[in-house]
């Protein structure tokens with residue numbers, strides 16, 4: 001039995017999801033017999049950790065601050081063991097542009113893209129390069145901030161006229177954005193869990209929008225309007241390759257403990273890695289717990305395993 005500080009909340013756009021992940025993790029840790037203290041992460045974080053002297057921190061944070069290496073850096077400085085990926089892996093994985101460059105360097109398929117920071121538009125006339133980009137990517141084009149989750153700030157531009165507003169939306173979330181080739185395909189998520197024999201890919205989850213326009217995020221992400229199928233119905237060879245690519249992505253980024261890799265599979269069965277999430281959601285409707293369940297790992301067991309990995313780093 002350990003004294004565990006569960007870190008959740010913070011000030012990212014995904015604060016509410018994190019609070020739900022944190023509450024569920026706290027319940028599980030209590031059932032496992034640990035002494036649990038929940039911390040809503042804010043300005044007093046360092047003081048509270050010094051006062052509490054936890055044996056370990058369970059980081060249930062998503063988005064900026066909690067998933068990008070910031071909180072992990074503080075935990076390193078304080079000498080508190082923590083769950084999940086370390087500082088460099090978090091920093092790389094939360095940056096979709098850095099992730100995609102790494103994947104391309106190692107031959108992992110990811111949709112073609114161009115990335116810009118705000119300076120390029122404000123000071124270097126990047127807008128004048130848009131027609132060349134549009135020609136190379138072809139419409140529709142996906143515009144997204146480099147470092148968000150939960151589909152925040154992502155827009156599909158169907159024509160050149162849609163691009164400026166999409167860029168403005170993406171820049172409201174991050175100073176760096178990417179324009180990416182649209183892949184007409186199915187949404188797959190491969191969760192990865194570290195075990196005694198190294199990282200293992202869990203059964204694949206497919207997210208199927210129940211109704212509405214495929215370009216409409218409301219339709220895709222509103223609870224009840226997306227159906228999750230686990231294990232996803234895929235030819236064996238495609239499923240095997242998706243798991244391989246997810247593990248390769250996880251390892252290239254240097255992730256640890258657990259994570260989730262999002263991919264698309266197109267009509268030809270080709271796979272395209274979109275991104276990796278170093279701290280995927282742990283709520284009732286989240287994908288990693290569903291995948292674990294399908295592998296016979298209940299939620300308490302999952303939380304117990306993630307906690308144990310913090311001491312194995």
Ligand SMILES: Nc1ncnc2c1ncn2[C@@H]1O[C@H](COP(=O)(O)OP(=O)(O)O)[C@@H](O)[C@H]1O
Nearest residue numbers: 111142148149150151152180181182183262274
């Ligand atoms: N290039 C793309 N082509 C088609 N759909 C995409 C593309 N990029 C993102 N999407 C859709 O947007 C969702 C979220 O994109 P993702 O890159 O995983 O960002 P987030 O960090 O917000 O999850 C994907 O699950 C997929 O449905």
Ligand SMILES: [Mg+2]
Nearest residue numbers: 150262274275
């Ligand atoms: Mg995603």
